Amino acid sequence: MARRAARWIAIAGMIATASAVHADPPPPPPAVARTAQDDYTILRLLVTDDQGRLLLEHNRSGWMTPAVRANRKQSVQEALRQLATELGLQVSPFTLAALYSYRFNEDPPDPTHDAVSFRQHYRATLRSGQPPATTADKQYRWVSRDEAAHLIGMQALRMETLQVLDHPETLWGGAFELSFKGDEATGTELIEPFYPLR
Template structure:
């Protein structure tokens, strides 16, 4: 009986994606050009490590050390094509040391202003769901608030439907 529970949990494949808004001294954010478009650095959180350890590791992949990361948003992705929910957490952290280097699977990365970030994340060739840009811009436009929300992700489009509008779940430092 006890062994049947993990089997069912494994089939659900619920997972968390951690996104990291790295901020430099000029108040710019780092965007990486993934296969799906320009986005904040991210990782699928399924390793046996702490959240801080995962975020530190992600920053090091780009050549940086970061100061204490702060939670900025926690949103859920519901899918219209599979019966799972995925949690997306967004953190922000100032870089404390380092120099930009490109991880193996990243074609390009650069520091950009808030306005440039919105432009790059909105390019027509972007294949990432628009909920990523929407959440990132909510954080950048309202950095004093920690946000919650929920999106319905379609199988055949990058346009998501917000099923729970952004709502404050806390205040940041």
């Protein structure tokens, strides 16, 4: 009796195994959109002196506000303090002035630009110090608002900077789409007009 029961148990197991082998495979998991890596954040420092002039830096990309690429193990405050120190400046506490996003439209597509890139602008006033002397790679200049509008060649950055300078009491948001053909910039579009975040 026990032998017969054992045999039926074995047969039942074989049937179950065969059913499992011939059963339809389980459905694939639902498709999940590939998550792109964060395309980094640029922290820009808008330092003004007691005459209201803005500090600009000239590098291989042209005239712009000094900046640091936030892709290190640093907090925002640490990165900005390091930038100010490297500039030889003592400044007031940093105030967030704007948060903009960049979307890239490239031909051919650049896989490193799959994600939105962010630009944070911080204001500070000069307390003491002088920017570094001119070198072969960099030059610094204190400029008026109108001079900044003339010197900053990158359209998106010029618009962002002037928005902060013209309306310093407001924290601004906005979004741009930058288009490229190969390495050549072909267009800049403000896809979300500037709006107050507070």
